[in-house]
Amino acid sequence: MATLKDVARLACVDVSTVSRALNNTSYVHPDTKARIYAAAKELGYHPNIMAQALRQGRRHTIGVVVPRLHMTIFSEILQGVERKARQLGYATLICTTEDDPKLEKDCLNRLRNGFVDGIIVTGTGRNGRLLKDIQASGVAVVQLVRRQEAQISSIVADYRVCGEDAARYLKSRGCRKMGLINGSFQFAPYKERYEGFSRAVEQLGLEAHFCESDRPGNSFEYGYDCANQLLDETPDLDAILAAVDVQGLGAIRAVTERGLKIPEQIKIISLTGHEIGAMLQTTMTSMEMPAQRMGEKAAQMIIDEIETGGPQKTAGPQHLSFTMQLEEREST
Amino acid sequence: MATLKDVARLACVDVSTVSRALNNTSYVHPDTKARIYAAAKELGYHPNIMAQALRQGRRHTIGVVVPRLHMTIFSEILQGVERKARQLGYATLICTTEDDPKLEKDCLNRLRNGFVDGIIVTGTGRNGRLLKDIQASGVAVVQLVRRQEAQISSIVADYRVCGEDAARYLKSRGCRKMGLINGSFQFAPYKERYEGFSRAVEQLGLEAHFCESDRPGNSFEYGYDCANQLLDETPDLDAILAAVDVQGLGAIRAVTERGLKIPEQIKIISLTGHEIGAMLQTTMTSMEMPAQRMGEKAAQMIIDEIETGGPQKTAGPQHLSFTMQLEEREST
DNA sequence: CTGAAAGCGCTTACAG
DNA sequence: CTGAAAGCGCTTACAG
Known part of the structure; x- marks a missing residue:
């Protein structure tokens, strides 16, 4: 790979001039500039x-730390992050944790050492101290989906209202x-x-039922x-009501196997929907x-925080909440 | 952030000694070492x-360039890449292209300039020249899923056999x-x-039908x-036969709306399956x-190529082909 | 308008 | 066993 020095030599100027010309960081004589561009x-x-x-x-790089990608909302979120970051001139590093606090700790520690200017994290909640340390050391941090630390900016959806609305x-x-x-x-x-x-159940006088299981929650099974x-x-x-889509798929399957008719005998809704709900044999109503x-x-x-020097220097941490949108489909 | 210099000062030694001690790169007196570790x-x-x-x-970083993540096989692939890279001490950068050659070019250009040691790419096929340039400039390149350049190592599945087997x-x-x-x-x-x-259709004396559409292929619609x-x-x-899962979902939906019974009246198979096939109301047979x-x-x-200095220095480009595995489910 | 110099934080021959 | 020095490729005051 050619370096600044090579360009400087070919254009017969100093490297500093090349740097200035290429970055448009101060006036450079047009002729010189032309020579430099040609050489480059x-x-x-x-x-x-x-x-x-x-x-x-x-570094112009941000890190994204999430539990996993496949069959979750995170692949869609990540796509949004990456697109916007790219538009703003940043690259996106990804690290998955399987919701294991130890893996998460490793990810965070690796990212903080000069890999990235900021970290977007959907955390396990077990590394709050580390996150605050990282923020204090000058790396921007934003919590996504799960808000666990008040001092760290966050972007979540309003799950409470979502549960109520559903x-x-x-x-x-x-x-x-x-x-x-x-x-x-x-x-x-x-x-x-x-x-x-x-809350809604109580206010509306409904009957609520819950279930116990020690399997990992975010799955079809x-x-x-x-x-x-x-x-x-x-x-x-x-x-x-299923908290996430893959659970909803599992519920639809179970209900179908029992020979119950959806939606006539039983209705099903997902509380964290994305497009998959629209792609089913019986499409699934969801809070999108x-x-x-x-x-x-x-x-x-996060890029704002990076470029202004973090929440300390601005108005303090920002907390943003998005509203879920009811998408009616066949399952209700 | 503390630097080597800070540690050196605190331990009363030279930075070079600190570097050697911390990296175990040559013998350092145990006492000195202890002081250095304590200081660090x-x-x-x-x-x-x-x-x-x-x-x-x-840089101990690899880049992954894929068309998109959400609802595709790439989020699952990426998860595999990231996990293995992490185990081998590498970070993973992601860049999505929407299969737009121009966006792809931008991604590749950005990555090559010192961001990564190697690039794993599912390309549009329109930037073959650039990919070869990148490889020639010393950045490792591996083609994934789509093999377009013979001189660049690749990992694909055997789609031909898959079509035949199905x-x-x-x-x-x-x-x-x-x-x-x-x-x-x-x-x-x-x-x-x-x-x-x-080929299979011809050999087996079957009747084959195809369809025309100018929508983007990889979608439910x-x-x-x-x-x-x-x-x-x-x-x-x-x-x-649907080339990918989301198409299969679209087909199941269309067939269901027409009141046709799956699998009695018509059978459906996906040629690039992943777990979603098992999560449906009528589960979908697929070549996994x-x-x-x-x-x-x-x-x-790619890490092998990075650490040995690329295919030039070894046995030349590697081409690996995985076989799809038939997973029988209800749709056939 | 441009050059010479310092320095970002590290590693690695080279001495001794 | 450890220090002093050079250098990776760039940017940016500082002069002039």
């Missing part, structure tokens, strides 16, 4: 990003006995969906098992999460 | 990756009139599936439209692509 072109010169970064203390909507569709398929309260979104749902459990215990259940937009907003927010 | 710990020292990279000419399997299930939902021949996988399917078109033209079609393993292998391969 001839040599196929591209600046070395690492050297720039070392010198400027800015229950209210189902009531309007004639349901009275509702079962919730959820996940570990250790993660705020599950907890909040529960709270919203419970979990949805399948829970739906079966709910129906074993309450055969005349008339609605199932604007994942792509949330990803773009997260990229925007 | 006290200051919370972590080496600056950018400086290391600049100095060593190695047709043969459907025949064994009693099918005779088969429709293929495919995509642009500009991309090798679609072309090869077509070739494999066509495309599958839906094509299935309808095929059935309009050939109402007694007894099987549909070992996406995660392919991703891991790609990471392994």
Whole structure:
């Protein structure tokens, strides 16, 4: 690879002049500039990003730390992050944690050591101290989907309202006995969906049912098992709310196997929908999460913090909440 | 952030000694070493990756360039890449192209300038020259899923055999009139599936039907439209092969809306399956692509090339082909 | 308008 | 066993 020095030699000027010309960072005589551009072109010169970064203390790279990608909302979010970051001249590093605090710690530690200017994280909640350390050391941090630290900016969806709205909507569709398929309260979104749902149930005088399982929550199998459990215990259940889409798929499958008609005998709704709901044999009503937009907003927010020097220097941490949008389909 | 210099000062030694001690790169007196470790710990020292990279000419980062992530096989592949890369001490950068040659060019150009040691790419095929340039400039390159340049190592699945096997399997299930939902021949996988399917059809004396559409191939809508078109033209079609899963979902939907029974009246198979096939109301038979393993292998391969200095210095480009595995489910 | 010099944080021959 | 020095490729005050 050609370096600044090569270009300088070919154009018969100093490297500093080449740098100024190429970066338009101060006036350079047009003739000189022309020579430099010609030389750079001839040599196929591209600046070395690492050297720039070392010198400027800015890497133009953000890191994204999420539990996993496949069959989750995170692949859609990541797509939004990456697109926006790219538009703003930033590259995107990805690190998956499987929701294992130890893996997460490794990811975060690796990223903080000069890999990135900022980190967007959907965390396990077990590394709060580390996240605050990282933020204090000058690396921007934004929490995504799960808000666990008040001092760190965040972008989430309003899961509480989502749980409430879904229950209210189902009531309007004639349901009275509702079962919730959820996940570990250790993660705020599950907890909040529960709270919203419970509040609505109480206010509206509905009957609520829950299920117990120690499988990992974010899976088809979990949805399948829970739906079966709910129906074993309450055969005349008339609605199932699934926290996430893959659980909803599991519930649809379980209900279908039992020969129940959707939506006539039982209605099903997903509380974190994305497009897959529209691609089914029986399409699934869901509270759609604007994942792509949330990803773009997260990229925007973290880059703002990077370029202004973090929330300390501005108005303090920002907390943004998106609203889920009801998308009615066949399953209700 | 503490630097080497800070540690050196605190431990009362030269930075070079600190470097040697921390990297175990040559003998350092145990007492000195202890002092250095204590100092590093006290200051919370972590080496600056950018400086290391600049100095060593190695970034320990690989780039992945794919068309998109959400609802595609790429999120699963990426998960495999990232996991393996992480295990081998590499970070993973992601860049999406929407299969737009111009965006792809931007991605590749950005990555080559010192961001990464190697690039794993599922390309549009329009930037072959650039890819070869990049490889020649010392950045490792591996083609994934789509093999377009013989001089560049690749990891693909055997789409030809997959198309053949699927047709043969459907025949064994009693099918005779088969429709293929495919995509642009500009991309090798679609072309090869077509070739494999066509060969089998000829050998086995089957009737083959195809469909025309100018929508982008990799979508639910495309599958839906094509299935309808095929059935309009050939109402007694007894099987549909969909190149990818989302097309298969579209086909299932179209067939269901027409009131046809799956699998009794018509059978459906996806030629690039992943787990979603198992999560449906009518589960979908598919040729499963070992996406995660392919991703891991790609990471392994590119890191090997990085660490040995590229295919030039070794046995030349490697070309690996994975076999798809038939997964029988309800749709056949 | 442009050059010479310092320095970002590290590693690695070269001495001793 | 350890220090002093050069250098990775760039940018940016500082002169002139």
